Amino acid sequence: MKRVIANGRILENGQLINRDILIEDGVVKKIASTIGSDSVDDVIDAQNNFVSSGLVDVHVHYRQPGQKQKETIKTGSMAAAHGGFTTVGAMPNLTPAPDSPENLNNVIKLNQKDGVVHIKQYATITTNRGGDELVDFPALKKAGAFAFSNDGNGIQKSSTMYESMQQAAKLDMAIVEHVQDDALTYGGVLNGGAAKRLGLKEMPWVSETAQAARDIILAEATGVHYHICHASSKHTVNIIRAAKKAGIHVTAEVTPHHLLLSDEDIKTDDPYYKMNPPLRGEDDRQALIQGLLDGTIDMIATDHAPHTKEDKAGSIATASFGITGSETAFNMLYTKFVKTGIFTLAQLINWMAEKPASVFKLTDAGRLEVGQPADIAIFDLDDPHKLEASEYLSKGINTPFTGETVYGQTVMTLVDGKVVYKK
Incomplete structure (x- = not known):
């Protein structure tokens, strides 16, 4: 045709x-x-x-199998298409988790059957996306894993992360990490300023940055491609910048909501502002913007995390973490950053299409060119x-x-x- x-x-x-x-x-x-x-x-x-290359989002959550009431592969991929995305990376927090070739194959088949965009499927780092038992990395790569991640859970034990990086490095595969030291979250749900204002528990920035620092050292030791999900703190930006200057193979993403909002925007106890990592301070938001502009942060990824109305009802204290992003990312970023002269359109397309494709070696995505x-x-x-x-x-x-x-x-x-x- x-x-x-x-x-x-x-x-x-x-x-x-x-x-x-x-x-x-x-x-x-x-x-x-x-x-x-x-x-x-x-x-x-x-x-x-x-007319643009289709956008590339390396971080979405499609809840099938396991939680189809929140999202299905069909509805999630239709939302991606509605937002201008043509390739996405689907995270592995599913039931059953894609932690074996059989489970991964089943999800890939569902993605191909029901998806209206190209869906690249992450495999887990550990069995059932928890604990310290490593998956069979070579078998999962052979079965079609896009990369390895326990997204939603940080790897708590240093030896587990170190050994997973060693395995992934041998296969030239990326470790993609939700950086969070659970012992430093203290059950918190918001950044300090908003937490104090609303009388809720604080999730300190150190819970993110401490684990990012540990992982960067391990990435240097192993030579793995280590990718940091949804950086939120100025302190994390600083250590990523230092790691890149040191020649460590670290890449990072930032979400639209962390670029667009700070904890100052949380005026009331509204669960639609509850996400993990939480919205940080205005100085953190500015550091994230600067990190994109100077190349410290490589790309924008939505962390599209749909929930039911019931999941997001009541108080921030008890509601689920997560915000949708596929259908609002480009238009919000274009309006708030390109129309205002902070970013150029070319920069935005680079961060939302070209760079994620190049970082994750997607040779058939992210570019509007003859032959593509x-x-x-x-x-x-x-x-x-x-x-x-x-x-x-x-x-x-x-x-x-x-x-x-x-x-x-x-x-x-x-x-x-x-x-x-x-x-």
């Missing part, structure tokens, strides 16, 4: 320029000022909107749109961004040249 995306604007050398795109059999065949519609099967009029799969998102950068919960395709509506007026709404998403979302 031949299809043309006409009258679009693409990024070239940091500038938006008018280009048409020819897609044939799911692959980008030509990008030119004008491509005729003769002998093509379909023409998509982009109506002067921004036609994984494409079309965004309306010009017209304002109010975020409404009724428009979300995720089962989860647990985000404080509902009601915001944004620019950059997704008009259409294509995966392998096929339309998987249309406004």
